[in-house]
Amino acid sequence: MDEELDALGYLQAVYRGKIIAEHQRMKAAIEALSFERPKLSVNANIHAGFAQRMERAMEAIGKRAVIDANPRNVEVSSEKD
Numbered sequence: 180m181d182e183e184l185d186a187l188g189y190l191q192a193v194y195r196g197k198i199i200a201e202h203q204r205m206k207a208a209i210e211a212l213s214f215e216r217p218k219l220s221v222n223a224n225i226h227a228g229f230a231q232r233m234e235r236a237m238e239a240i241g242k243r244a245v246i247d248a249n250p251r252n253v254e255v256s257s258e259k260d
Contacts, residue, residue, distance in 0.1 A: 186211040 184192065186208040193200040237243065 186215050 189198075189204065189208045190212065192198045193205065
């Protein structure tokens with residue numbers, strides 16, 4: 180067997196039938212695999228100032244992010260039909 184074989188290579192050689200698995204080496208390869216070949220993942224970095232930048236951008240184009248509870252220039256009628 181190749182001495183340069185890493186955990187993934189060992190496991191692949193076992194399931195491809197190139198070598199016969201030894202219990203102790205198989206267990207060690209399974210445990211070492213996550214350290215030799217970490218899983219790929221996605222990380223999102225959200226900065227604390229994003230909300231403030233978004234609010235400034237909306238103000239610059241004249242839009243509001245919050246619904247105003249007391250809108251201006253709106254007549255409210257309390258009459259019931």
